[in-house]
Amino acid sequence: MPRRERILADLGESALIQRIARRAGHPPGKSWALGIGDDAAILRTRPGEELVLSVDAQVEGVHFLFGRERPRTIGRRALAVNLSDLAAMGAEPVGSLLCLCAPRSMALAVFDALIAGFVAEARRFGCPLIGGNLSRAETASLIVTVVGRCVRGRALRRRGVRTGDLLYVTGTLGAAALARLRADRERSVLGRVPQPRLDAGRALARMDGVHGCIDLSDGLTRDLGQLLEGTSLGAEIDVARLPAPRGFGRACRELGLDPVELQAGGGEDYELLFALAPKSAVTDPVVLRKRLGVPVSPIGRVVRQAGIRGLPPIRGGHHY
Amino acid sequence: MPRRERILADLGESALIQRIARRAGHPPGKSWALGIGDDAAILRTRPGEELVLSVDAQVEGVHFLFGRERPRTIGRRALAVNLSDLAAMGAEPVGSLLCLCAPRSMALAVFDALIAGFVAEARRFGCPLIGGNLSRAETASLIVTVVGRCVRGRALRRRGVRTGDLLYVTGTLGAAALARLRADRERSVLGRVPQPRLDAGRALARMDGVHGCIDLSDGLTRDLGQLLEGTSLGAEIDVARLPAPRGFGRACRELGLDPVELQAGGGEDYELLFALAPKSAVTDPVVLRKRLGVPVSPIGRVVRQAGIRGLPPIRGGHHY
Numbered sequence: 001m002p003r004r005e006r007i008l009a010d011l012g013e014s015a016l017i018q019r020i021a022r023r024a025g026h027p028p029g030k031s032w033a034l035g036i037g038d039d040a041a042i043l044r045t046r047p048g049e050e051l052v053l054s055v056d057a058q059v060e061g062v063h064f065l066f067g068r069e070r071p072r073t074i075g076r077r078a079l080a081v082n083l084s085d086l087a088a089m090g091a092e093p094v095g096s097l098l099c100l101c102a103p104r105s106m107a108l109a110v111f112d113a114l115i116a117g118f119v120a121e122a123r124r125f126g127c128p129l130i131g132g133n134l135s136r137a138e139t140a141s142l143i144v145t146v147v148g149r150c151v152r153g154r155a156l157r158r159r160g161v162r163t164g165d166l167l168y169v170t171g172t173l174g175a176a177a178l179a180r181l182r183a184d185r186e187r188s189v190l191g192r193v194p195q196p197r198l199d200a201g202r203a204l205a206r207m208d209g210v211h212g213c214i215d216l217s218d219g220l221t222r223d224l225g226q227l228l229e230g231t232s233l234g235a236e237i238d239v240a241r242l243p244a245p246r247g248f249g250r251a252c253r254e255l256g257l258d259p260v261e262l263q264a265g266g267g268e269d270y271e272l273l274f275a276l277a278p279k280s281a282v283t284d285p286v287v288l289r290k291r292l293g294v295p296v297s298p299i300g301r302v303v304r305q306a307g308i309r310g311l312p313p314i315r316g317g318h319h320y
Numbered sequence: 321m322p323r324r325e326r327i328l329a330d331l332g333e334s335a336l337i338q339r340i341a342r343r344a345g346h347p348p349g350k351s352w353a354l355g356i357g358d359d360a361a362i363l364r365t366r367p368g369e370e371l372v373l374s375v376d377a378q379v380e381g382v383h384f385l386f387g388r389e390r391p392r393t394i395g396r397r398a399l400a401v402n403l404s405d406l407a408a409m410g411a412e413p414v415g416s417l418l419c420l421c422a423p424r425s426m427a428l429a430v431f432d433a434l435i436a437g438f439v440a441e442a443r444r445f446g447c448p449l450i451g452g453n454l455s456r457a458e459t460a461s462l463i464v465t466v467v468g469r470c471v472r473g474r475a476l477r478r479r480g481v482r483t484g485d486l487l488y489v490t491g492t493l494g495a496a497a498l499a500r501l502r503a504d505r506e507r508s509v510l511g512r513v514p515q516p517r518l519d520a521g522r523a524l525a526r527m528d529g530v531h532g533c534i535d536l537s538d539g540l541t542r543d544l545g546q547l548l549e550g551t552s553l554g555a556e557i558d559v560a561r562l563p564a565p566r567g568f569g570r571a572c573r574e575l576g577l578d579p580v581e582l583q584a585g586g587g588e589d590y591e592l593l594f595a596l597a598p599k600s601a602v603t604d605p606v607v608l609r610k611r612l613g614v615p616v617s618p619i620g621r622v623v624r625q626a627g628i629r630g631l632p633p634i635r636g637g638h639h640y
Binding site for chain 1: 325326327328329330331333336337339340343344345349351352355356358360361363365366369371373374375376377379381382383414415417418419421422423424425426427428429431432435436439442446448449450451452453454455456457458459461463465467640
């Protein structure tokens, strides 16, 4: 019986990335402290310093729609989501490169607004636009490369969680998913831009006992899965402790939405999720809040038994 | 009378890039020795070293067609054209990031071949794939960021030509354009991958008196225009000295093509074009060939009077 040819949709994104990593071979050489599979790669530059590099794409029709968002917002977010990767590594921004693919028919006013939004965000976070590329394409996309800087050996990584580690998130969860669903229903313009947690990430990079850190782009459940990937460990989450924005429960009820599902599966919060050794000098959320400059909530812990307990199952697969 | 809204096609690529550079503001900060407008940006890292960063896109339907090229060739070229930017800066490859945008319906075999081609080229030139991103998109594109390394202050730049400078190109011109036109006519598979002139670029970076260097992606006339941009100078080119591949003239005649037009306007040669002070220690092409490890041809010189003399006018605009 002839089998249908396999396509990308048959595999999950993680499986495809592992396929690339296998092919690319690791370790990638002595210049690189970390290669494929984290929020960013780490390049050894000089004693006391390392650079982190990351690339991320915002594609029309997948990540944004011109009808639903202002071009300036799209330009801002293109950089913000990349800065969030630097935050997850505990890095300070150094600079950015923008590859803009756009159709020849794009209005110059739209182009200008995309760039203005990008540059405004670059100024705000001290991450100057220092190069890039302009290409014709049928649909628009903004592919951003960011460079950050860390104290040598202090960059945060995804991997390293151990049994008993305490799990925390910064800020609140669910606002982005709620705003998106609301804009869809009301056919209104979505103006939300994530706030990269750069200061919090840098504070974490200075602390000892941080066993893993990731930014929440795909939703708590999926990104917690990433933090646990490659281990046989699991996690127990106390949903009652998931930090929600003000008025979130009521807004969800009004729209007939399950608040926990939005918080765990909604994604695009771009908060930091991190694991802390239980014997760390600081585990008190009040003290952590002072150190990180942002509210911090303990949400559970890492356990020996595989799987994530306490969160609702993810609706739909996360296939490519 | 209402004016039509301006679109990207109304402006040239250079004008759009200048628009971005104006908005981004320069200089970009003390970390960066060079920002928008060259083949790559230059980051100061440690005494004695600088890093160069560049990004370039290969877009389906614009830069490649799956029907016309094997996926492995497309993957190889995606890195090769970026390595050519490093060559033009005189940099040694350090690593690469690949952002692959692909439709869900892409065959896994095509994905694997794209990656295999990219990784083969990465191994060949010592530029490991150390990170990237995978995104859904309607059409495929490969956006590559490369990082290279230079001796501090020795990176080659586009700008700096002076009156009297001698102009040289490496290798031969016209083969890529001929192969492309031939494949179009014969509807055959195009298997050509450019050879990045990394060794030649590094040799030039060690020499004194190099007043400008660029890789020939858009064709000699256009890229020479880039070398002269921002100056009031011009160039005189001796077309009889343009280096042609073996059998080129006959192949052009057989196909009814003008060889000089292909050599000057065809593009995608990815050879280096550089300007050398006439009083440099080495100006003899035979000695230069030994130093650079590749044939070098003197093709003309920089003159006080603006404009490029000796080359046929460019057919069609180079509008975005």
